[in-house]
Amino acid sequence: MGSIKQDIAETYLGLYETAQEKWGDFTQFLREAWPLLLILLIALMGVWLYADPPPPRHVVMATGQPGGAYHALGKKYAAFFEKKGITLELLETKGAQENIEFLADRKNPVQAAFVQAGVFNPHGIKGVQSLGTISYDPIWLFYRGVAVKGDNFQEIKARAQHFLNSRMSVGEKGSGTYAQAMQILKANGFDVGSHFLYLSGAKSVEALQNKEIDAAFIVDAFESPNVQTLLADPSLNVSAFDRAEAYTRLLPYMQILNVPAGGFSLIRNFPPRDIKLMASTTNLLIDDRMHPAIQFLFLEAAREINGKSSFFSEHGEFPSFKHPGMPESPVALHYEKNGSPLLMTYLPFWLAEMANRLIFVLLPFCALAYPVLLTLPGYRNKRMRRKINQLYGVLKTYEQELTTNFEPEKKDEYLKKLDFLEYQAIQLKVSKSMSSDYFALRTSIDYVRSCLNRGFHPFQLQEDSSGV
The missing domain is CATH 3.40.190.10 (Periplasmic binding protein-like II)
Structure with a gap:
């Protein structure tokens, strides 16, 4: 029984560590790739607004003659639409035949109408x-x-x-x-x-x-x-x-x-x-x-x-x-x-409609954007290597300054700069594939620190008093 419990515990621990690692990679990816994600989201939003524009706030409906049932019914529909934030304009007409004519005319603003069966072909x-x-x-x-x-x-x-x-x-x-x-x-x-x-x-x-x-x-x-x-x-x-x-x-x-x-x-x-x-x-x-x-x-x-x-x-x-x-x-x-749609049952019309339309943008975005960006050739490694190289560049600048213009009284100031540089390196969240470059950077920083602590002029051989 003990071995079974141990296997279960190890399995659970392995799943937990894997999930933790994946979540860490994902959050790191968001921090690194947010500019590209933002550009992609803006592009998708633009396509969304063009291909699936929001509903109009004003609709024209043909009803019928004053005093008739269609006219009275149209008022009830207009009141319903008003509660949803939409203006339903009612157009009085002679009746059903005129309604269908208005509706069939592609240039006419009428978009809806009450029409009796049997009055049209x-x-x-x-x-x-x-x-x-x-x-x-x-x-x-x-x-x-x-x-x-x-x-x-x-x-x-x-x-x-x-x-x-x-x-x-x-x-x-x-x-x-x-x-x-x-x-x-x-x-x-x-x-x-x-x-x-x-x-x-x-x-x-x-x-x-x-x-x-x-x-x-x-x-x-x-x-x-x-x-x-x-x-x-x-x-x-x-x-x-x-x-x-x-x-x-x-x-x-x-x-x-x-x-x-x-x-x-x-x-x-x-x-x-x-x-x-x-x-x-x-x-x-x-x-x-x-x-x-x-x-x-x-x-x-x-x-x-x-x-x-x-x-x-x-x-x-x-x-x-x-x-x-x-x-x-x-x-x-x-x-x-x-x-x-389910959302229209529980949310105000405008919010449900917007959420319903956004789902069709966000789902493809979430499903495609992350794996697509992850598969960009060397995208993450290039970004991380660029950050590491930037820190190497700063370290090289410090080293040259210590070589050519070293001032002993500023030794503590140089050490503080190296400590801050090492702090910046520690803040980098690198993937396992970049671990060697990460630790090489920290080793290089420690090497420069060691040279600084070696003696009077750390990067030059001390000349012999005889001049040899």
């Missing part, structure tokens, strides 16, 4: 990527008059024909409402009515309340002020989509939303029966040149704001990456599998 747009879908956009058809029974197809067809010949708003051209209304009308074989009005959401609400129109398409969230105003009006009805399954076959981007009887108002028992609504989805689209850190910030905003439960969605349902509509951003793919 993904094959005809370049430079735009998706961060996923973030909410449902129900398609509402509000109308005046007697409620249409869902099982009476002839009555539905007659009422639809009535709407086509009456004053009905189908949304402002360029908006998502207009695009969705046209899709539904065409799917039912209807042409554009001669009395159609192209009103914005807010104007459609006003016109319905003032009885200036008979019906209006509105594509907006359940929580939007426009929709809530119309749902609260007892003189208005909502058209159900009883053939919702058929719409999803014809228009694959459509989603079915179920509303139970009394879901909108228990007091009025509105709607009076279970109904189905059709809905598009809101896509969070971005310019594919957007900085990855800003993309992560948008995804975090979507999770915090749109991930809450709502009338039609469950908690955590959004952001969703099932039907993006456009090519997914690589950042969104990473987020879907791994979530946000």
Whole structure:
């Protein structure tokens, strides 16, 4: 047992001495090579800033019309970004079609936008990527008059024909409402009515309340002020989509939303029966040149704001990456599998982003700089030999001075100079390969000291009194 303990102790001691030696070599290397390391670090930082610049502090996002859900949602995103130190400028637009046009224009400053699925052709747009879908956009058809029974197809067809010949708003051209209304009308074989009005959401609400129109398409969230105003009006009805399954076959981007009887108002028992609504989805689209850190910030905003439960969605349902509509951003793919970078969870955004970017510089720097510099031909030996040669030069100067201009009364001053020179030599931290040069220097210093202590004139033979 004693021999095993001894072997363990010797092994431990050997490992400890090896680690101590390596650490000593490393610290010595830092003291010797810090100028080169600093130059290399500055060069890497320059490449880093050029290849991976910091995220912008100002981002422009297209939302929608005032009073609509996109406009209200944009304000929530702007407040989230403000807490992270980023200014999110909101640009009011006519709607989804204009949003996608702004985003696809490479010269336009818009970098992000809320866009409804189904209002654009993904094959005809370049430079735009998706961060996923973030909410449902129900398609509402509000109308005046007697409620249409869902099982009476002839009555539905007659009422639809009535709407086509009456004053009905189908949304402002360029908006998502207009695009969705046209899709539904065409799917039912209807042409554009001669009395159609192209009103914005807010104007459609006003016109319905003032009885200036008979019906209006509105594509907006359940929580939007426009929709809530119309749902609260007892003189208005909502058209159900009883053939919702058929719409999803014809228009694959459509989603079915179920509303139970009394879901909108228990007091009025509105709607009076279970109904189905059709809905598009809101896509969070971005310019594919957007900085990855800003993309992560948008995804975090979507999770915090749109991930809450709502009338039609469950908690955590959004952001969703099932039907993006456009090519997914690589950042969104990473987020879907791994979530946000770990540092963003625990650090402020700007600090986490900077640390995350620095890691990709410091890791290669630490992994490559040390071994690369160590392998430079004779780098360390040359530096150490130069220091030793400098001390040899000083010693040679002292020796010449003692040879030509020796003054006995200054002997103690010379000895102090040699003592200081030896102190400088002792401070040198040399590797084992340079030990012979190190001890040769100290021997030379001791030799000069011995000569100085030998006699009256240490470096000259004392002349014989006879002159021989």
